[in-house]
Amino acid sequence: MKNNLIIDDLLMNIPILEKAAYLLQQGNLVAIPTETVYGLAANAFLDQAVAKIYSLKNRPNFNPLIIHCKDLKMAQEIGIFNDYAFKLAEVFWPGPLTIVLPLNPNAPVSKLATAGLKTVALRIPAHPMTLKILELAGIPLAAPSANPSESISPTSASHVEKAFKKIDGLSMIIDGGACDVGLESTIIDLSEENPILLRPGKITRENLSSFIGEFSNNTLEARHPKAPGQLKRHYAPSIPLKMDVHEVNERQALLAFGPSPLLSAKKTLNLSPTADLIEAAANLFTMLHELDDSKFESIAVMPIPQQGIGIAINDRLSRAASS
Secondary structure, three states: OOOOOEOOOOOOOHHHHHHHHHHHHOOOEEEEOOOOOOEEEEEOOOHHHHHHHHHHHOOOOOOOOEEEOOOHHHHHOOEOOOHHHHHHHHHHOOOOEEEEEEEOOOOOOOOOOOOOOOEEEEEOOOOHHHHHHHHHHOOOEEOOEOOOOOEOOOOOHHHHHHHHOOOOOEEEEOOOOOOOOOOOOEEEEOOOOOOEEEEOOOOOHHHHHHHHOOOEEOOOOOOOOOOOOOOOOOOEOOOOEEOOOOOOOOOOEEEEOOOOOOOOOOEEEEOOOOOOHHHHHHHHHHHHHHHOOOOOOOEEEOOOOOOOOHHHHHHHHHHHHOO
């Protein structure tokens, strides 16, 4: 990766963030930190810039991108908000919630970013450095996860550097530390009459329903997805991953959960020794990166409770396990 700059402190280094904003305005790609995972950001108004995302990630061009905004005013210029959307934005933004809305026909967002759909996925991230970049750039940013398509999502700047170190095209990596949430945002579709949950995340079904009532669920694979994370295979390591394992052998790596990890694995990492699902979510991708090694036959994962954010963890694991 040529001329790549990694910012290795957590201070709000305004000149560096100004440089990132300028690069983005000019159509370059910059890896940015968010509270969920690191994003591969581009100017959402420029077709050529958005095309670089799809090329660098080797991402299918029918898979739309999330547009990151600095505030609600910017988001309203892109999507057509209804009462539900305003309510959820007021409660959960900035934060790990993406809302799919009808696309404002006058918004100059690249059709590549929306995959040509009449809907758009919007979010305001809760990371001070990225919010500052958005403010300085004055443009919305299309930003999927900063990794090759289908592979494990990045939760640190080092994950991004490792993923793209042999590939030219990324102008800068902003190191904002480890991601607090560690899972991609919850996605809810409010573009039609009835809300639909498209991807689970830290903001759970229960969190949402307390504000907008009951809604349907459609987290299965979509042939023509409205938002990221709906493809059957996603978030996958380079070696096989097996879920809900109760026995493990000396050729496997173990991703454990809870106070009683299985014995005999060649290497064991524990998502949460205290069975804390929030801790497990934050550790998931980091630990998958560490266990993704050809010296292991496979990664065995102990059962994760199907409740709260555990639903989102299992969603990511099931897509990672898909062949």
